[in-house]
Every structure is written in structure tokens, then in C-alpha cells.
Amino acid sequence: MDFRKLLRSTRFSPLRPYGTVSREASRIVRSTLRSYYPDAHSGVQALFFILGFGLLVFALVSLATPAQAAPSYQESSEPSYQGDKPSNDFCLACHQEEGIKITLGKESLPVTINPTQFGLSVHSQEGIACADCHTGISDYPHPNVKVKNTRDFTLSFLDTCKNCHEDQYTKVQDSVHQRAFDEGNKNAATCADCHDPHTQTRLTGKTSGELTPSARLDIPKTCAKCHRGIYDSYKYSVHGNALTQEDNTDVPTCISCHGVHNIQDPTAITFRNSTPFLCAKCHTDSTIMDKYGISTNVLNSYVADFHGTTVKLFEEEFPGQPTNKPVCTDCHGVHDIAKVGNSETGIAMQENLLTKCQRCHPGATANFSAAWMSHYEPSPEHNPLVYYVNLFYKFFIPTVLGGMIFFVITDIYRRIVNRAKGVKHS
């Protein structure tokens, strides 16, 4: 008997949404079926069984529904087949079974899909069918998987996401991950490495399009899957600590600085030269900084200094050319950015700052670090000498030039008057 035809012709799926099928019911159904059809694949068994024991399933399901209260999967009365595609119910009937694996060469690939997790996923909620991505499979037995390891299996879906996510896909083509991949590094992240398609929940607000707070908190963990060393450094930084310990969403996550999808090479000169403006995006924003009592003048004071002037000009005119002048990260750290007031590492302490200076100025001695005005505007309290020099010129320049201009004007006046009178100028 051809079950598929039968299912199609009935236009009726007796299988309730898998999210609501209790595990117990599933177990009973499967074990029963297995005893009847010891050679058949459990999925087909289930379907066959369901046809016969529909009423039982209905009963079990309706009992289980309130207790499970899965928010996820929308109830549907769709048939097991929509056109040529099997419905998700159809697939999950088998794939929700725990511990099922396929063998690829020497590796085994778990093919269990947790119905609850999948039900919470954005793909499930948007009604994406398994078969939309798993295009080669329309019934059982499935065609043989040709790849020989799990990584290649993932990579065999490389272009799948493009069908719906072309923007993101295109951006990724311009990313450091894609470049590494093109250079032969198969470990370089592809879509599914960051976004497990079976469990990926919605990351952005449906109307706002902005990253949701919870998504933001999860980002470093996602990157940590491959960049654990950097994550460990970030975790203890002033930013990472606030994010991981206090769920603070004001602080930058990985993508705040590195971008998402079209992630650029952070060791590139262009990236380095633009660092001050990257940091300034938040650090000149008083709506964020005022909460923490942090100055928003940090970019201005940096650019006003010799180092910052140079970097700004490089960034504007020659973004691809290296400069030996420091950017924010050279003094404050990269992933391990610490509070400046920290007595052990904080660069508000002259001794700590001096070690930063000495990276580029090996001969620098104790007084040298005070040549940097620590982002302060010169004032009688901070850098008074600079303040008074500026004050002096503020009066000295107009006084001298004003005197000169005054004399020149009187001289011009005298010449005009004398010429009118016909007097020769002495």
C-alpha cells in the first residue's frame, strides 16, 4: 500500500502537531508499531499506525495539550503533504525521537529534532517547512547522504539560506569568515554555525527590526563557540562583565564593533584607523554615558591631541595606510578593556599608563605619561599650565594684532586725509 498516496488523497492528517504529542504517547505508538512492522522505518510506521489508531492519538494529544502548553507550534490541520513537500508533522513524527543518528564516514550525525525547541524557532513560527531546506527528501526511505563527515554535511546546505535571506547571505560573501572559507578553512563559520536553523529564535523585534535584549545577551556566547579565547578575555572586561553578569544591554557585544554578517578583518589597517570613531559611537552618546558618569568628550579630546589628530587624518585621507599613532585600544585594551580607575590595571594610574606609553616610546620615564592630558579639557584643576598658556594667547593675540590693526588703520586714514589736502606724507 502506498501510504503517501493514501495520505494525500485523504487531505487529512490525523497526526496532531508534534509539539503537543506527549512523549509517552509517542513511545507507546512507536513501540506498538515497531512490533507490527519490524522492518519498516519508524516514521512510516508511525504514519501507518496513526491511520489505524487515530482516535487513540487524538485522545492522548488532547489530554497532553494543556500540560505541555507549548507556545510554539501553531496547530494546523494541514495535510501531511503540501504539494510535493511532506509537512513538518510528517518529518517530526520520526525525527523527534531521541538518539537517532546517521553515519557519515567515521562520524555520526544526530538527526533528532527537539519538537519544543523547533516549535520556538523563528522558522517554525514563520511556517517554514523542513522540506523547504531539506529539498532532496520527500519521502522515506531518504536518499543516501553522499558526504563523508558532519562538517561537509553542514556545508552541503551552504546556499540554502540564500533563498530567503539573500541580504545576509550577500553580506557574508564580504566577510572575514567567507574569506577564510574561500582560502580553504572549512571551520570558518557559515550561516548555520551561528544560527542553528532548527533552534534559532527570532533575534529582532518584529516591528522595530532592532535586536532584542535577549538576543543581544546571547551574541557573545554564539561567537564563543569558535572564539573562546577572546570570549574569556571579553567576559572579564568592563563591557563583558556588565553583559554577562548584569545583563546590561548598554555595553557592546561582539557585533557592536565587528559588525554582523559582513564582519571585517579586525587586524586590517582600515579597522584600526577607524577604531576611535567606532568607540565614539557609544562614548559620545550622552544617553548611554550619562548613566555611568562617563565623559562624552573623549573623542574630541583625543582628536585634539597629537595622536588623535594623526589618526583622524589617516582615517579620513588614507584609511588603508598604517600609522604608528595609538588608537583607543592601544591604551585601553581590546577585548579586555578595564575601568581606568582600576588600581591594578587602570590607566588613570600614571604607572599603569606609562607602561602603555612605553610600548611605542621605549625610553619614556616617569614624567612622560603626564604629557597625555587624559582626555581632560585643560582647566585650572586639570593641566593648569596648558590652560593658562591658552588663556595667555587668548588675550595676547588680540592685543598685539588689535594694536597693529589700529595703527595700520590710523596710518591709512592719515594718508587719505593728507592726499585729500594735498599734503605730502613725510
Added chain:
Amino acid sequence: MSKSTTNFYMRFPVMRRIEHIIMLLSFTTLGLTGLPQKYPTSSIGAFVLNILGGIETLRLIHRSAAVVMMFGTAWHILVMGYSVFVMRDQMSMLPSIQDAKDGIQALLYNMGIAKAYPQMGRYTFEEKLEYWAFVWGAAVMGATGFLMWNPITATQYLPGEFIPAAKAAHGGEAVLAVLAIIIWHMYGVHIKRFNKAMWTGTQTEHEMIHEHPLELADIKAGIADRRPDAATLRKRKMFYYPIAAIVTLGMLAGIFGFINTEETALTTITPLTETEIYVPQTPQP
């Protein structure tokens, strides 16, 4: 009109004219390459920066021009030494109370209060003002320039704050100097009357009567600078040249030190963190 074209009076010998050219070129270069560093975000600043090949090139040109000006200054000191110790010229550039009086009288005359314009000697109060302003400027710019050029050496003896203070003073003084030249020098020797003496070296009697009547009177009276006789001159030279040589060596050493005291910064910085990029998390088997 008594425009005499027959009587020319030497005003600036060749050496002085060369000094002027050196200072003219180095000053202009310093101003053109310095102000864009003070105002890098202005459109003119950015324009100059670009046509001169960027900030680092600009700094190199600026410092080269500074070295030229240092040589110009050293040369001027030697020439002055020769003038004072060998020729025993009158030190006519030294400022005096009379200059202040002349300045006030000129101003009052212009305003219609005083009856006559002051009569002045070899250097008018306007010229002395400009000269000493230049001396002041060169001293400030040289000192503050040294601090910025050699901050590591400087902070071995001075508080660190002197470096940004030097930068502030250097910038303020630069604005003052450039604008003073534009206002005072442009008006005094280009607009009021196009004074070519610094190029031709001489002035006519007519010009002398109007601008330096007291000097002309001294010349006519025979009490202006007179060339010493050959024997005296030789004796003084014998005395001056060795001293000048030592001073020259000292100044050259000073300029060399100015340029080479320290290698302020490394030209390439080592990357901040040699982080292992790919460190995957390993699930428990």
C-alpha cells in the same frame, strides 16, 4: 619733485638679503605646513594636507623648514657677531625709549593730534617691532618646538604637562606670528609703499629722507658707521673668527641635538594581542 636717482645708500648688504630669503622661505613653509596641523579639520587645512601628501609628509616638511630656520638663525647670530665685534657698527636695532616715543608720536600724527611724523634713524620703530617680534617668536617656537620634537628627553627634566603646554604655546604663537606678518609686514613694506630695499639692497636719497632722515643726516655728517682700517680689521678678525668657529660648532651641535636627541616613537607598533583566533569550545563526549 626731488626724486633723486643718483644717490643710492646701502641698506642691506648681500648677506643680509640672503638671511632674509632664508627666513622668508622657511617662515612661509612653517606657516603653511604648521597651521594645517593646528586646524586639521578645517577645509583649507585638509586641502593643504592633501596636496602636500598627508600629515606625516607635512610634519617632515615642517621640521625640515624648522631646521632651515635654525640654520638661518645661527647664521644671523654669526653675522651679528661680526657686525658688533669686528665692524663695531652701532647697534642700531636695539630698542630704546625713543622708539616708544616715536611710535606714540606716529600714532598721534596719524590721528591728527601730533603735528609732525617722527624722524627716525636706521631702523624705524615699525622695523624694530617686527624684528624683535620675530626674535621673540623664534625663541618661543624653537623652545616649544624642541619640547614637542624631543618629549622623552624633555620630560626627564620637566613635568609631562610641559609637552601639551608647549603645543598650546606653539600653536598660539604661530597664529600670532603669521597674522602679525600679514598685517604688519604686508602693510609696512608692501602696501604703504612697495619697499624693495631688501631685494635691491639700496635706497634712494629720496626714500632715505622720508624714512630714515636721522640716518641720512648721520651719513651726511660723516658720523655713521665707518669701515675700520685694514690693520684693525685684521686684528679683530683674528680675534673673532676662532670664537665664531667655536660658537658655530656649538650651534651646529645644538641643531644636531635638536634633530637627533631621541627616537621619540617606534615607527611600527607590535600588534596589541597575539590572540589565537580559533579556539573552539569542545562539548563533552
